[in-house]
Amino acid sequence: MALKIIEIVAPTSEMAAIARIADSHDVVDWWRTSSFEDERFSTELVVRPDGQQEVLDDLQRILDRCDNARIMIYGVQATLPVAGESAGEEGAEDARTSEAMRSREELYAEVSSGGTITSTYLLLCALSAVVAAMGMLEDSAAVVIGAMVIAPLLAPNLALALGTTLGDTELSRRAISANFVGLGLSVGLALAIGLVIDPVTNSQLLDRTNVSYPAMILALASGAAAVLSLTSGAAAGLVGVMVAVALMPPAAALGLFVGWGQWDNAVSAGLMLAINIAAINLSAKLVFVLKGITPRQWPDKSRARRSLRWSFTFWGVSLLVLAVLIWVAKY
Incomplete structure (x- = not known):
């Protein structure tokens, strides 16, 4: 499955906004690190290819209002457990995401x-x-x-x-x-x-x-x-x-x-x-x-x-x- 990890590093004032974005989209999983020395923190979202553009568009609104925020995109080679309840569901998910395009960015x-x-x-x-x-x-x-x-x-x-x-x-x-x-x-x-x-x-x-x-x-x-x-x-x-x-x-x-x-x-x-x-x-x-x-x-x-x-x-x-x-x- 061609999953992607979207990481956003942002000030602590944006914690609630990023959490709302993560919860409002059908992401596979997401987690947050502790704050850095410069009072920023990192949030990583595991997203499917067919949904990553919408997530990125919402996250970029944070970039518009923060000078020291940054978004990075990583590819995922594999994940365990698989992002599905069964092998059949995984196969269906693969078939659906195989046609998904890459993001604009x-x-x-x-x-x-x-x-x-x-x-x-x-x-x-x-x-x-x-x-x-x-x-x-x-x-x-x-x-x-x-x-x-x-x-x-x-x-x-x-x-x-x-x-x-x-x-x-x-x-x-x-x-x-x-x-x-x-x-x-x-x-x-x-x-x-x-x-x-x-x-x-x-x-x-x-x-x-x-x-x-x-x-x-x-x-x-x-x-x-x-x-x-x-x-x-x-x-x-x-x-x-x-x-x-x-x-x-x-x-x-x-x-x-x-x-x-x-x-x-x-x-x-x-x-x-x-x-x-x-x-x-x-x-x-x-x-x-x-x-x-x-x-x-x-x-x-x-x-x-x-x-x-x-x-x-x-x-x-x-x-x-x-x-x-x-x-x-x-x-």
Whole structure:
């Protein structure tokens, strides 16, 4: 059973409020420690995944009025006795909680780091661009897949989708910057390789020029799958998404074709890259909305609704324009 422990450290003046919150929700168990030296105390609540967001929202009202309060979330590997009266009840509980999503705070903590430009992010972009370019030059599918797995370009797109869903302007701005910098670095390195290596033609390169409606549908499905993997806690599923709708190979192909002066192929590779980015963001946002990922407070909710309207319009219109361009390119 995927139980969570929510620990809140707060001043002693909040003891009654926290007790009311614990008693008002269907928590599995809760307990309290003695006061610390700074006159704070700790309360730990064992909650089921499907109820933790409501508990967190109530507890955060204490953070709003206390400067020295803190909430922490821990995973529980196992608990004895089990949180049920019988094995049958435990199995039913597992079946119910297996579909429960992670809390807004857990998603934000994991996804927001993807919208940050760090030395590791830049190095991974550079290395994956070189690996992807070499794999396509050598017509090696295995090497290209390796570049897909190590490329970090999916993370800032998920961060952008979450940021616009929550109306978090700062996260959205950082994610956009990370996207531009990562893609710019990748395309630039591939372009430099194209300037020093003679042009080649093979299946790996031509695959990145084959824009089609099935490719758009694949990108939409993969963006949705990425968010479902995150919200369910099955982050290992993201590896499959990275391979299914990789951003690095078309970015590297774009740089190579520009370096070789093959402008028709460069336009096709750029179109495929744009389709993948737009589809990932649109479908990811849709899943975030359907999963009920919203801000906690009313002013943030109002800002999030405006952000949703603008971002859905932008990505929807972008995808429609790209679909028209696919039709023009084909016919």
